[in-house]
Amino acid sequence: MESYQQHPVPAAADLVNWDLAAGTAATLVSAGPKMTAKEIRGAVADLRARADEAVTHVHRITGLEAARDLRDSEVLVVDRASWAKANSRSFAALMNPALENLARTHPEQLKGANTALSGTLTGAQLGAVLAFLSSKVLGQYDPFAAQTPGGPAGGRLLLVAPNIITLERELNVDPADFRLWVCLHEQTHRVQFAAAPWLRGHMVEQIGLLTNGLMDKAQTLSERLGHAAKTLASPDGRAALTGGNDDDVPRRPMDIMSLLQDPADKERMSHLTAVMSLLEGHANVVMDAVDARIVPSVKTIRQRFNARGKSHGWLDRFFRQIMGLDAKMRQYKDGSKFVRSVVDRVGMEGFNRVWEGPQNLPTEAEIHNPSLWMTRMGL
Template structure:
């Protein structure tokens, strides 16, 4: 087996998907008739939400989303889809690892095989599969033929039903509210077709750099520890003030730090923008939206399960602020130059905000206008 092939097989993805399906559980009990009704209703809500996303964002990409698809899935289906997404996203990083390390890549792959097996990855996915309400996956088409080029939006039906029951909120309103957030992500990537490769390249460079050092075993052990921590404390809220653990401790070089800073800013932007769309919906569209916001926010924002795991894994609780930073950025930019002015962010990678600009929106506005930033910032 050549080193590239070995690197691409570092995780048994089929085992991960099968393990997740077994461990995730089915969720709330529903009859076959109820399941069919929920699936049909979520599809209707997903379609209806696109018009509202267009009205708020003014993005022409929201007029027609034929390059992607909407899937209403159960927990096992979500896990299987994410196995494909992970494999597609990590592929370039693993190839780059093989190119950098040559024959030594096999040794690193063996170490990773001991540290993170398909079973452990499946356990992680099983935990997340019971929490996630929806997700937009732009990466799967890069690996699997037959998936629309624009990716796919996943709505996890049992989790949506479980949370709407737990919160005792209006089901129609809650489902539309959830779809608004997820469809916004779908529109973002449609408006910026370059964004998928841009993110993938940055993640590949960062992961390959972290895995390419001489201390691969230590790095991989951190992945294992982060995975196990989910089972011990599934309500991960963050590290203590002085905790800089996770994979962040491995990021030492200025180039790695710059990439992490950029990815942090981009992910905060995407989530913040989606939150702005959700907050742009009033009672004329979702009559009980105020109640939903209050009750959903009060349950610890479980919608961020994936974010919490990656923040735990990477040690980003010591680095990142809440995605509210992205929301504040969008709100201030829109207040200064309007939504059309803000939408320049989707035109090209150079228009994405830096992490500094994310916290100083006026600097981004000045840069887009060609004016110099304030001295000292």
């Protein structure tokens, strides 16, 4: 008979090998464009200068006092492997509380060598995902870096130099203009969390509740999958897939994950979707608010950047879909429409009420119907 001492309850680190994830990503990623040491030093210095310059423009456009001479977080110019490592650490900080709860609440199911093997496989899979993403991301403000041991209190802004340089060359645009344009978007995210110091904790809490909820149901996954399959096979399920129209033309495909979530999970997912749409849309609006006086070639950059999105190969489109990048692009569009609609009607000062507290964040329904949010805010 196996004893508890022989197979102790695993720690969170046993369930996902985070170090392996970072190492796998570093092994799989390509270095990026070939550059001399002098060119690299010049690009790093220029990106830092553009990031610093962007703060002034974000302050002017948003009217947020938090953007004035913002110095509350780190700004790092990194390579692809360093970006993957930083994200692995942030994922660990966010996920470990839920994993530790899972280990406490389901110790019998998580004993034994299979757990270590599963943690290794999960780490390797996450590393492969991070490797793919590390060649796509231009920049990222990571508010959750503050959760990592020794992390900066104000989060961390990462600019992925190889990707920015690769894309500016591909688009054949002015490097200085393109780098400032990218920095405007990323610095806006930094300003959002500075203007709403409660936002980081709110998102950590909501992500934790959602993750805990899903993991608590892990033991009934097979039953819920069976229920989902039966639902999809039923007339009601078929109607949901096709939108109920007689021609069986899909209107809004049913998300399998939505069938595996209970109402509380769905509500939290909807809330987080709305928040992410708001943050991404707001950053896009600020990014597009600059004119030729600030970024002389901004019109050319926008045209070529948007046109590039239509030219992805089928394999790249497939990976973007399964990794949620297409959903992220929809968040940009939905959030941008919300922000522009509100600003057009009540001005930036009226829109900025969104940063006053979690009760002022728009719901997913309000993102798609800004009038609902403005009415609720008394605007």
